[in-house]
Amino acid sequence: MNRYLLPVSVLGTMVGGAVLFKDYVTGGVCPSKSTIPGKTVIVTGANTGIGKYTALELAKRGGNIILACRDMEKCEAAAKDIRGETLNHRVNARHLDLASLKSIREFAAKIIKEEERVDILVNNAAVMRCPHWTTEDGFEMQFGVNHLGHFLLTNLLLDKLKASAPSRIINVSSLAHIAGHIDFDDLNWQKRKYNTKEAYCQSKMAVVLFTKELSRQLQGTGVTVNAVHPGVARTELGRHTGMHNSAFSSFMLGPFFWLLFKSPQLAAQPSTYLAVAEELEGVSGKYFDGLKEKAPAPEAEDEEIARRLWAESTRLVGLDVSRGSSVKG
Numbered sequence: 001m002n003r004y005l006l007p008v009s010v011l012g013t014m015v016g017g018a019v020l021f022k023d024y025v026t027g028g029v030c031p032s033k034s035t036i037p038g039k040t041v042i043v044t045g046a047n048t049g050i051g052k053y054t055a056l057e058l059a060k061r062g063g064n065i066i067l068a069c070r071d072m073e074k075c076e077a078a079a080k081d082i083r084g085e086t087l088n089h090r091v092n093a094r095h096l097d098l099a100s101l102k103s104i105r106e107f108a109a110k111i112i113k114e115e116e117r118v119d120i121l122v123n124n125a126a127v128m129r130c131p132h133w134t135t136e137d138g139f140e141m142q143f144g145v146n147h148l149g150h151f152l153l154t155n156l157l158l159d160k161l162k163a164s165a166p167s168r169i170i171n172v173s174s175l176a177h178i179a180g181h182i183d184f185d186d187l188n189w190q191k192r193k194y195n196t197k198e199a200y201c202q203s204k205m206a207v208v209l210f211t212k213e214l215s216r217q218l219q220g221t222g223v224t225v226n227a228v229h230p231g232v233a234r235t236e237l238g239r240h241t242g243m244h245n246s247a248f249s250s251f252m253l254g255p256f257f258w259l260l261f262k263s264p265q266l267a268a269q270p271s272t273y274l275a276v277a278e279e280l281e282g283v284s285g286k287y288f289d290g291l292k293e294k295a296p297a298p299e300a301e302d303e304e305i306a307r308r309l310w311a312e313s314t315r316l317v318g319l320d321v322s323r324g325s326s327v328k329g
Contacts, residue, residue, distance in 0.1 A: 028291065030057070030269045032277040037062035040117050040164075041275070042157075044096060044150070045125025047074040050172070050230055052082070053268035054122055058275060059086040063120070068096035068107060098125055098149030099135040101317055108156035117164035118157055120275045123150040123207075124172045132194040139316070140188045142196075146203035151210055152317040158223070165222025166281060169214070170274045173207040173227040175289065178297040180205025182309055187316075206309060208287055208300040213310045215285030216303075224284035228270045231262040231290055 041058050045051040046067035059065045059082050067082075069075035075093040082091045094110070097103035111118065126146045135144035154169060161167045180201035186192055189199060211227040218225060270290050274280060287296040299305060313319075 028269070029266070030273040030276070031291070032273060032279075034276040034278055035061045036119070036276055038064070039119035040064045040066065040115055041120040041122065042066045042068055042111070042118060043122040043124055044068045044098065044153070047071060047078040047093075049264045050267045050271070051122075051124040052078050053264045054124060054271045054275075055091070056082050056085065057268055057272040058120070059083075059088040059091050061276060062088065064090040065092070066111070066115075067091070067093045068125075069093065070095070070097045070099075096153075097136075098145045098153070099141065101137050101149075101152060103136075104149060104152050105156065108153060111157060112160055115160070118160045119164050119167045120170070121154060121157060121161065121168070122170045122172070122271055122275060123154065124170075124271065125150075126172065126203075128200050129196045131196065132189065134188075138188070140194075140199055142199045142203040143187060143206065146200075147206035147210060148313060148317055150207070151313045152319065154214065155319055161223050162221050167223050168275055169223065169225035170271050171207050171211045171225065171227045172271060173211075173229055173287070174200075174204040175229045175232075176201045177204040177208050177229075177300060180297070181299065182206060182209065182305060184308065184312065187312070205297070205300060206313075208296050209302075209306040209309050210313070211287070212285055212301065212303070213306040216306075218284065224280075224282065226274050226280075226284060226286045226288060227296070228274055228288040229290065230267040230270045232267075 036058065039062075041055075041063040043051050043055045043058070043065065046055040047069040051067075055065050055067055055078070065082070065088070067075050067079050069078075072093060072095050075095075079091050079093040083089055094107060095103070096107040127142055130141055133141040135141055135149075137144070139148055150171065161169065178201075179198075180203070181198075182202060182205060183192075187202075189195075208227045211225050214225045270288060273291050274288060283293075286293050287300065288294065295301070
């Protein structure tokens with residue numbers, strides 16, 4: 001019997017060590033216990049993955065949650081799931097297609113008309129490494145959805161956010177932004193051979209730059225905005241990468257995926273933290289890697305690039321700067 005004690009002990013130590021290492025690598029749960037009763041929260045892309053679990057976490061804390069999604073069947077199902085799990089009946093589904101400027105305007109107009117306040121906006125939705133698709137308005141899909149769609153949505157809701165201050169905007173970016181570069185000569189990949197990875201990194205760099213410039217413009221309003229890398233999670237976002245499609249990846253790399261990839265529940269913790277933590281009140285224009293503030297890539301801190309991107313984004317989405325957060329047409 002004793003001959004089994006050492007192998008079992010070693011195995012137990014290895015398993016325990018692996019679990020501890022996984023917790024260290026992927027980060028922990030939101031340390032804040034703050035609740036948000038009476039506050040209205042919008043989470044884009046909330047029908048699945050990180051967005052759904054962010055909405056779930058905020059629903060647990062008593063918020064009035066609006067799930068903003070393109071696929072209404074999945075969105076309604078997610079809202080039902082969250083209501084059932086949290087017993088918070090103030091969880092509703094609304095249609096929002098970030099690949100359509102028309103849809104974004106319609107969604108924002110409905111929110112402005114029907115909601116008394118907007119306290120928290122979580123710009124979570126994203127597309128990743130998709131083929132060379134374009135949005136309804138002709139933008140490269142990743143840049144169009146990940147950056148331009150949220151850029152327009154946020155600007156249209158700014159007056160409501162200011163009126164609800166103190167309020168917060170959370171922009172979900174990615175560690176991939178460090179490999180990103182804003183090519184002002186070809187933002188929509190019309191001149192170069194399309195590179196799905198580079199296009200994704202550019203879109204996530206744009207999110208951090210947008211955060212920086214928006215924070216500058218919001219000084220003194222009581223509205224804060226921060227960007228966050230939630231971690232690499234096991235979600236549908238990676239469906240175009242092909243990593244999980246091969247038998248080799250599943251068998252050989254499975255243990256590494258388990259160690260390094262977060263569950264959607266764990267990946268939702270950073271956004272939740274930025275949305276509710278009392279100690280972050282007044283913190284704005286920062287980049288968080290998980291639950292910790294970190295310096296982003298140097299280009300993401302370039303104020304000139306940030307202002308230039310803002311001006312170009314304003315032009316592309318038809319934002320009328322002479323009329324505040326209204327739009328042309």
